[in-house]
Amino acid sequence: MNAGAPAAALRRTGWERVDRYLTRDRLVVYPAVVVVLFLVVWFISLPLRFPLPDFLSRWTAGRLVLDGRAAELYDPAVQSAVQLDLGATALSWFVSPPYVAALLVAFGGMPYAVAAVVWTLATLVLLWVTVRSLVALHPAFAALDGWRGLLLAGSCQAVLELVGAGQDSALVLAALVVGARLLADGRDPWAGLVLSVALVKPQLAWLVPVVLLARGAWTALGGFVAGALALLTVSLVVLGPQSWARWVETLGSPLYRTEVVGGQTEKNATLQGLVEHLVPGSGWPATALWLMGFAVLAVVAVRHRDRLAGMTLPVLLVTAVPLTTVLMTPHAMVYDLVVVLPAVVWLLAERPSPRLRGLAAVGYLLLFLSPLIQLVVLAVPSLAVLSAPWVVVVLVLLWRELGSPAVPLVLSGRTEGEQRVG
Incomplete structure (x- = not known):
């Protein structure tokens, strides 16, 4: 008898037990409760904090440039x-x-309150365009074509933080998805140009040109390079070449290392963030470069394997690429995880199993509980290990599943329609 069989059976039983709580009706109740709780906390905390605190930095930058204070x-x-x-x-x-x-x-030319409203509306529009583009891109994203799927995806902590804090990760997600959609339609130059918009957060977009190069998508790669050069030209004309020297200096400053790299490790949902949280001062630049190099090699190695798994280049750009990037990049916060949601949806549709649904549920729960865990750790610092970005472990397991072959639609006595949300 295989000694590993009982352990495997136990694992299967465990995931199947979790799966019993992920019924169609409960997957409406859970996210509805999460959204209501988020809105209650958000409104109660309004007098205690500045609205859209992350957008405040964007508005400030626009204001300084507009006032001629780029230096x-x-x-x-x-x-x-x-x-x-x-x-x-x-x-x-x-x-x-x-x-x-x-x-x-x-945005800097508007009063802050007006700019904040416009920014929020623009974010919601970008998310809607992203959803419609995903649904048109591949049947696996059909779950997002119904209100149940939208409610579940929209209640994810990454989406709630993105909208509630005023972050710009929605633009990165929209650029990846719309660019992939254009690529699927054969409009490669425009696809590359749109994909380059993701460079508003270069730490989330650096893998895109590597993948285009590895897959021989030369026209799309040309469009991406053209878009990148256009962004560079705009910055040189508006801000001058000195701005780039100041930016590089900022990224290497002790304040950046203390406040951004070391001070937010509990929110940095990357392998580097997890390592830095568990082993503070572990030498983040060298580790980050090593991880990014590993990612490049992984993408090249998977060039043929992804085809065996049934992934076209457009699907690859919205699933494996952002998920790999988030894991391997030096800096990706909780709200940046919106870029991996298409990968999760694709996996749940194409690789359905109690284990995958359970993993997705664990990741969802970890993100939802993260603010509460951080409050507990503030009160009891000795429990700091609990606030580590453990969702990274879930992302690694999901990343591994992306390269596995498709499996039959099974499980827990459900039909295919009952397994999918929407």
Whole structure:
């Protein structure tokens, strides 16, 4: 008798037990409760914090450029002074590349309250465009064509934080998905150009040109390079070449290492974030470069394997690429995990099993509980290990599943229709 058989059976039984709680009706109740709780906490906390705190840094950057103060763009003291005039009590530090600041000038010209509303509406529009593009891209995303699927995806902590904090990760997700859709339609130059928009967060887009190169998508790669050069040109014209030197200097500054790299490891949902949280001061630049190099090799190695798994290049760009990037990049916060949602949806449709549904549920729960866990750790610092970004372990297991062959639609006595949400 195989000694591993009882252990495997026990694991299967465990995942099947979890799966019993993931029924069609319960997958409406759970996210509805999460959304209601989020809205209640969000409204109660409004008097205690500045609205859309992450958007505040974007507005500040646009304001400084508009006022002709580009030379002071990355000075935290200058940014803090601008934000204090609005009533903010904590610095929201703008550290994005110079071309992002140039693109934010329009928002800096609006009163903050107006700009915040416009930003939020634009974010919601981008998310809607992303959903419609995904549904048109591949049948695996059909779950997002119904209100149940939208409710479940929209209740994910990554989406709630994205909208509630005023982050710009929705633009990265939209660029990847719309670019992939254009690629599927044979409009390669436009696809590459749209994909380059994801460079608003280069740490989430650096793998895209590598994949285009590995798959020989030369026209799309040309469009991507053209878009990148356009962004560079805009930054040089509006901010000057010195802005790039200041940006690089900022990323290497002790304050950045302390506040951004070391000070937010519990929210950094990458392998580097997990390592840095468990082993503080482990030498993040060298580790990050090693992980990024490994990712490049992994993409090249999977060039043929992804075809065996039935992945076309457009599907690869919205599933394996963002999931690999998030794991291997130095910096990807909880709200950045919106870019991996298409990979989760695709896996649940194409590789359905109690184990995968259970993994997705565990990741969902870990993200939902993360703010509460952080509050507990603030009260009891000795429990700091609990606040590590353990969702990374779930992402690694999901990443591994992306390369596995398709399996039959099974399980727990459900029909195919009952296994899918929507």
